[in-house]
Amino acid sequence: MTRSNLSSADQQRLDGLYARLLALRPRNVGYPTNQDFDFSELFRFLEFSINNVGDPFHSTNYRLNTMEFEREVLEDFARLTRAPEGEWWGYVTGGGTEGNMYGLYVARELFPEGICYFSEDTHYSVAKVLRLQHTRNIMIKSQADGQMDYDDLRETLRIHRDVPPILFANIGTTMKGAVDDLAKIRAILDDLAIANAHIHADAALSGMILPFVEEPQPWCFADGADSISISGHKMLGAPIPCGVVLARKTHVDRIARSIEYIGALDTTIAGSRSAFSPLMLWHRLRTLGEEGLRAMVRGCLERAEIAVRLLRACGIDAWRHENSVTVIFPRPPKPVMEKWIIAPRKDIGHLIVMPHVTMAMIEEFAADFAAAMQP
Ligand SMILES: Cc1ncc(COP(=O)(O)O)c(C=O)c1O
Structure with a gap:
């Protein structure tokens, strides 16, 4: 089998990309891509x-x-x-x-x-x-x-x-x-x-x-x-x-x-x-099974509901549909958009509470949003 012989400069580029992705992953709260999986058995x-x-x-x-x-x-x-x-x-x-x-x-x-x-x-x-x-x-x-x-x-x-x-x-x-x-x-x-x-x-x-x-x-x-x-x-x-x-x-x-x-x-x-x-x-x-999937979805919906309440308690007009993990609010100020990966459209933005979006991330996001709203 042909073995890879990447130069050390190119190896460093890959290391740099890996580090960048590691840092960005916990900032992805605006796009519905679950980041929580382990496919090592398939490598x-x-x-x-x-x-x-x-x-x-x-x-x-x-x-x-x-x-x-x-x-x-x-x-x-x-x-x-x-x-x-x-x-x-x-x-x-x-x-x-x-x-x-x-x-x-x-x-x-x-x-x-x-x-x-x-x-x-x-x-x-x-x-x-x-x-x-x-x-x-x-x-x-x-x-x-x-x-x-x-x-x-x-x-x-x-x-x-x-x-x-x-x-x-x-x-x-x-x-x-x-x-x-x-x-x-x-x-x-x-x-x-x-x-x-x-x-x-x-x-x-x-x-x-x-x-x-x-x-x-x-x-x-x-x-x-x-x-x-x-x-x-x-x-x-x-x-x-x-x-x-x-x-x-x-x-x-x-x-x-x-x-x-x-x-x-x-x-x-x-x-x-x-x-x-x-x-x-x-x-x-196969690894999650129907019960695992149900629990994963239930967890996301529960955290989405908590996110709505938390944001509303901070004076942010947040809401969501029944059975939806998408929490909608007015377009966040620039510092929030720069720190977090958020998808805006016209005057609204949203948080999508996927399996990797933890309560700690939601709390940090709500605190940043509230602070950015202060005059
Ligand atoms: C409602 C809806 N339909 C279709 C798509 C496109 O799906 P994909 O990105 O898997 O091609 C998206 C992507 O965000 C979506 O939100």
């Missing part, structure tokens, strides 16, 4: 050029793969998203964006003339995906709390009743953690007698929260979703961006068929796909 698999090219449910000539583990991961996610037994398909993606792209691709193949409806609070990447696919689309107003404005949706759908809708629902918006209510969306479609529609659920963060709470908002296959995308590196945690996308099998079969026609069963968006990501997701699911 030895970095010895191989493994690749999950192609459909995880079909054989492939490239046998250095982890598709058996990928299928187990998908089965777990199918259970968590209440996918119809034996009637779903999916794969491990490179992240939430690819999963959303896949859901919108399936929808567009089903309804080539369809119009996609998404709210103002939708992740910025979705408009780009729709542009790439040349899918007609209309932005729907958002309510102040970040949910889709259902009246605006109803009115807009009514005007375009003759065109099949592709509904892009946020299951936890990026800034406010708001969940678009699938039951309300389905009721509007029923009211308008629209039978042909595709609902894609972007559950990047909350797809790994809502399966573990007592009273989840309607969000999953059982509530009417046709496809769901969840990020792996967010709540579950991974050092390499990854995710899972699932869709009703009948919808996917149409795509598979159309591609078989040109000679390949190429059902995924990317050709070469990470074989390491399914191992990481599998390792997290």
Whole structure:
């Protein structure tokens, strides 16, 4: 095996990067990337050029793969998203964006003339995906709390009743953690007698929260979703961006068929796909188990609630949605933004209480915020 012979100058550069990342990790309170994991049991698999090219449910000539583990991961996610037994398909993606792209691709193949409806609070990447696919689309107003404005949706759908809708629902918006209510969306479609529609659920963060709470908002296959995308590196945690996308099998079969026609069963968006990501997701699911996941989510929600109270006690107008780890407040002053890794948008900022965000970090953040507000 070829051994590395990095120069001492280059070695120092790596040491410098390592030290910088170590220092920054406990400052990340604004982005939903769990930093609390241990994959040392998987390091030895970095010895191989493994690749999950192609459909995880079909054989492939490239046998250095982890598709058996990928299928187990998908089965777990199918259970968590209440996918119809034996009637779903999916794969491990490179992240939430690819999963959303896949859901919108399936929808567009089903309804080539369809119009996609998404709210103002939708992740910025979705408009780009729709542009790439040349899918007609209309932005729907958002309510102040970040949910889709259902009246605006109803009115807009009514005007375009003759065109099949592709509904892009946020299951936890990026800034406010708001969940678009699938039951309300389905009721509007029923009211308008629209039978042909595709609902894609972007559950990047909350797809790994809502399966573990007592009273989840309607969000999953059982509530009417046709496809769901969840990020792996967010709540579950991974050092390499990854995710899972699932869709009703009948919808996917149409795509598979159309591609078989040109000679390949190429059902995924990317050709070469990470074989390491399914191992990481599998390792997290197996080491935590369902009870461990539930406890992890419960802990985050509890600390998020304490964070709201702590910030409010300091005179900061903080709030959060039910079942959300995202704590919203007015955009923090500059010194707070410089010390902490925070994602601002216009006049608001947020703290996302992930598993690595401890009470000590929350207290320090609240104290810094309060001090920076002093005249
Ligand atoms: C609601 C939502 N959707 C999609 C994405 C994109 O996910 P990813 O970064 O995994 O591609 C994000 C990322 O923050 C998000 O918040």
